[in-house]
Amino acid sequence: MASRFPERARRRARHARAFAAAVCAVAALAAACAETGQGSAAVRILTHRDFHLPADALEAFTAETGIEIVVFREDTPDDVIDLLERSRAHPVADVVVGVDTLDLQHVIDTGLTEPYVPLTPGPLVEDLAVGDHAMTPISYIDACLNYLPSFYVVPERRIDELPDAEFLPPPVPGGLAALWDPAHGGTVVIPDAATSRMGVYLLVALERLHPERNDDEAMPWPQVLDQMLRWNVELAPSWEIATFERFAGGEPPPERPISQDEPDPVTLQSLRGRLPMTWGTTGLPSVYAEYQPGLPPSLDIAVVTDDCVRIGFYAGVVAGAQNASLGGRLIDAMGEPLFQFGISDRFGSRPARSDIVSTPEWNEFGVAVHPYRPDPAYVGAHWKEWQLTWSQVVRNFETGPPPPEPEVTVTLP
Template sequence: MARRCGERLAGGLARRAGIRVAVACAAVLIAAGCGETDHGSASVRVLTHRDFHLPADALEAFTEETGIEVIVFREDTPDDVINLLERSRAHPVADVVVGIDTLDLQHIIDGSLTEPYVPLAPGPLVDDLAVDDHALTPVSYIDACLNYLPSFYVVPDRRIDELPDAELVPPPVPSGLDALWDPAHAGTAVIPDPATARMGVYLLVALERRYPERGDDETTPWPQVLDQMLRWDVELAPSWEIATFERFAGGEPPPARPISQDDPDPVTLASLSGRRPMTWGTTGLPSVFAEYQPGLPPALDIAVVTDDCVRIGFYAGVVADAQNASLGGRLIDAIGEPLFQFGISDRFGSRPARSDIVSTPAWTEFGVAVHPYRPDPAYVGANWKQWQLTWSQVVRNFSTGPPPPEPEITVTLP
């Protein structure tokens, strides 16, 4: 039964690390249970979502060492994971849940959807990731921030007696979230829409911190900032993948090349052919793109804006009243071990929760360390869905209202 409901990640199938299991299959798991596989060996069921990466080699090593097979099934979104946990409280569909983020951390705790578990040999953790009472165990984190293409912001070299071409003079390098509602920058940016993309919600958390909706009279609230962003032509993409890999990168990694004023072909919006040189991503995005290159490139045309970043943690836990809670605890132990932690980096460019894990070569060369905002899980957990509704209302009102005025852009020549 388990063989039909999940995907075996041991025994040579590591390359297919987890699939999404339909609700109908989850119902079968509820009825039949997955404590043992067809051959009677022990198994542990893992529930996650499509945005979270589980290192297949670490799971395979866990099975080889313990004899416990790992059956992974995925829901589409983190919300789907939470909903399934709540609907299956009486008969849990999984023993372990992985990929809970800061937005839903307090929801899991308040709903007692996991049970406390203290790993047998916990390693040193990155600051502020630990959870009180061990309701969840930190797995990884990202520092979400703005990314940009440095080549776009290079000022073309010119002779001292030559007048600059205003169309080729770029805006200054973005320095923070202010760039998103600056008319000189906004038309160069594409961001994941918080209404449809989890990465966009992380941007919304950063905006609320920088421009609180109910702040003092001297701070512009983020709904007004959003209105200005839309007026100056910030593009909203329905997903992080589209924003990053299509509209920002153009379907291929940014070229591996040095960034220099000596480039004979200045990078402009026209030369980017519809791509946009600024997006919302992570500090690990340069290392993600480096992995697409043959070997480590000498330079990479992607950089990180180090201000206004926000840290998002990802967690795992033993599901409350799980059929195989003890086996789930053994998997939680393995998740905290170096092999799993070293392999946790995924397409977001996430980092291991343990602070003593050596970075991958791509991270060592291209990863960027920042001092991010660490949101309070209780505060963001209680408010992010309301912020999401407000965002959608502002976007809807803008799209149905009168056309915005043309932006006035002042170019400051060097």
């Protein structure tokens, strides 16, 4: 991704160099880093690679308090939870950061963290707070569909001219139902829920709309998933591949032959194999804007505001931590404006505090929605079971007989 977005890569490299003195990246967990003196105070953070820690905010925390920061970074949220459980007798970290809505209730119920009340809590975004201060909200995303607006523009024609069916686009997606609509067949890429956390967030949204166990006539989501696969919805192994390699959003429009008076319609062929719809976040347009050398006047990427899901991310003091009191001071700092303003990352995360001024990119391109807020206890008890069912449906589809060709009815505007 660095080669495609050099300015973004340079900014991250500068941050990394400034942060190197304060953060020790280790492949194997150890008691402390080589740069951290044995007699100095240190706080150990356990997180995963998908959670962004603002380097300047942690550097400022060390400069102000003298407390060094040691970061242990696992590959996935599952790895973080597994490590916390295996090291319960001798905790490897003082603070865990990046626990999401899916694992929140499990962490609380199993006592992997201990309650902590921030000293000066700021106003929070609605429904992020946790009872008894068992964990502290740090950020959130609203996950939903993203699409390429130019792909869905109906070509202009004379009043006496019939449209060319080859270039007639499907209707603009209005919600998740577009994923299993044959009119959108072959135009969608989504992260696979079997291998991607963002894919599991989509699975949570599907379960809400089409429960696997219900008494009405609506299709349960396993049948919906089968329909999606039959209409050639592409599964990508990760959110990054789905968004930055297969989705066409944020890319410059295809070049037009200068000899033509009218531009060609944007088609799948003109997108050179990339697809115009994916599952992302409301912050994805602002993320693409950050990749530009300056604030662009417009972006060819839009958000479907229906059927979104809000996922919170939390921090907590690890139960039995060696430096629990210092960990509490760090959690206080994570709720302060400097950390909260810097929380935005490549997912388009948003600060948990509701009074933080947005970045220029978010002010220009971010989208506010009214998302579904899943119950942490309910999704926490079921999401791994849903994930197994998802994998079984995909496996059955891949090994079964070829699906019938979809029948698509085109309605002329």
